[in-house]
Amino acid sequence: VLNADNFECPICFLDCPPNNGAVLRECLHSFCKQCLAHHIEYSTDAEVKCPYVDDSYSCSCLLRDREIKALLTPVLFEKHLAKGMAMAEGQTENAFHCKTPDCKNWCVYEDEVNTFCCPSCWHFNCLTCQAIHDDMNCKQYQDHLKEISKTNEDARKTKEMLEQMLASREAMKCPRCEILLMKKAGCDWLSCTMCKTEICWVTRGPRWGPGGRGDNSGGCQCRVGGRQCHPNCGNCH
Numbered sequence: 001v002l003n004a005d006n007f008e009c010p011i012c013f014l015d016c017p018p019n020n021g022a023v024l025r026e027c028l029h030s031f032c033k034q035c036l037a038h039h040i041e042y043s044t045d046a047e048v049k050c051p052y053v054d055d056s057y058s059c060s061c062l063l064r065d066r067e068i069k070a071l072l073t074p075v076l077f078e079k080h081l082a083k084g085m086a087m088a089e090g091q092t093e094n095a096f097h098c099k100t101p102d103c104k105n106w107c108v109y110e111d112e113v114n115t116f117c118c119p120s121c122w123h124f125n126c127l128t129c130q131a132i133h134d135d136m137n138c139k140q141y142q143d144h145l146k147e148i149s150k151t152n153e154d155a156r157k158t159k160e161m162l163e164q165m166l167a168s169r170e171a172m173k174c175p176r177c178e179i180l181l182m183k184k185a186g187c188d189w190l191s192c193t194m195c196k197t198e199i200c201w202v203t204r205g206p207r208w209g210p211g212g213r214g215d216n217s218g219g220c221q222c223r224v225g226g227r228q229c230h231p232n233c234g235n236c237h
Contacts (some may be wrong), residue, residue, distance in 0.1 A: 003030055009185055010052060011035040022071060028059040037071045046084035064114045099125050101134045114193045128181055128193045131158070138193050139179045175205050202230040 003021040008014070009032040016032040016218045021206040023030045029038075029052040039051045046093050048068060050059040064221065081132035082104065089095045089106050097106040098118040105120040109127060123132050126141070133141035142162075150157040162180055166170035174192040181192060181199070188201040198207040209218030222229035 001025060007219050009035055010054075024067065025064060026050070027052070029058050029059060029061075033071060037076075040068055040071060040080065041076055046087045096125065096127055098123065099130070112191070114191075126193070128179075130182065139177060142180055152188070156235065172199075172201070172204050174199065180185070200229060202234075 001023045002019045003016065003023055004018055006018060007016055007021065008032050009016050010029075011031055014032065014037050016030070016184065021030050021032045022036055027050050029050050029053065036051070040048050043049075048063045050061045050063065052059040068080060072080060085104070085106075089097065092108055094108050094110075095106055096109055096116055096117070097103075098121060100118065100121045100123050103118060103121045103204075105118045107118075109116060109118050113150060114127050116127060117123075118125060124130055124134060125139060129138055129141055131141065133144075136144060145155055145159055145162075149156040162171065165182065166173070166180070169178055173179065174181055174195065174197060176197040177192060177195040179192065179194050181190060183190060183201055189207060190199050191197070192199060197212065199205070200207045200222065203220040206219045207222075209215035211217065216224050220229035222233060
């Protein structure tokens, strides 16, 4: 809301004539437009608080989206929205960012999902390999990565990253086809994207025996006889 009366901006301490300042709707604190715009632009939070503060009080009211949009140029407003999206992505546990260079899109995935089709660039991302390999399956891609890592620096770094994930137990090899698998969420169950073997993450082996689903003659034998398969079992498979 534009100011109707003259006031002194509490940030720059200059007089602000009528219609040159903004009165925030939530708290009714007034600032000149330039100071308020700078406060929004350089805020480290996606939710921007009122900048009013004195010796005994700091306002905690939030600026509304329409107030922010009215104070910023279209370019700065887009940057503000992008900052909010980036912060939301960083705070989301099951977030996956599209692997296309410079693509800004990301998704929140469920545990059983293995691919993500980006609605911006339309590339299919493999969540298992953490990569885009349109013309190859997971095994072909991982074998190709090993081969080109001998001469390609980016491929070498990717291969080293995958090896580090294996060493830190953030990834494992499928007990059947040996492609590299990564745990995407909290559940101890996962299915190999290549051979479809159901796997127990905590025991690093097959979930079931050779007869497949329901065969407790092998596998991790979780809950057989009322016992869990591992001290760290999440009891979700």
